[in-house]
Amino acid sequence: MKMKGGMEYGLPAYMVTSFVGYSKAEAKQHHWRDVAVGAATGVLTTNFFTQANSLLRLGMNWNNKTIGFKYQRSFN
Numbered sequence: 001m002k003m004k005g006g007m008e009y010g011l012p013a014y015m016v017t018s019f020v021g022y023s024k025a026e027a028k029q030h031h032w033r034d035v036a037v038g039a040a041t042g043v044l045t046t047n048f049f050t051q052a053n054s055l056l057r058l059g060m061n062w063n064n065k066t067i068g069f070k071y072q073r074s075f076n
Contacts, residue, residue: 017039018039021038021039041060045060059071059072
C-alpha cells in the first residue's frame with residue numbers, strides 16, 4: 001500500500017489509530033461497527049481523495065449534529 005508521507009509515517013499512524021479504535025470499543029465508548037466505519041472512511045478518503053504528490057486533500061470534520069467535508073489546498 002502506498003502511503004502519503006511514506007511507510008515511515010503511514011505505518012505508525014495506522015498502528016496508533018488501530019489501537020485507539022480497539023481501546024474505544026473495549027472501553028464501551030464506541031460500538032465495533034462505528035470503529036470499522038471510521039477506519040474505512042479514513043482509508044477511503046486518504047486513498048481516493050488525497051493526491052500523494054500534491055498539496056490537495058479532502059478533509060472531514062464532525063460533531064454531534066453535523067458532518068462536513070472540505071477540499072483543502074495548502075499554500076506552502
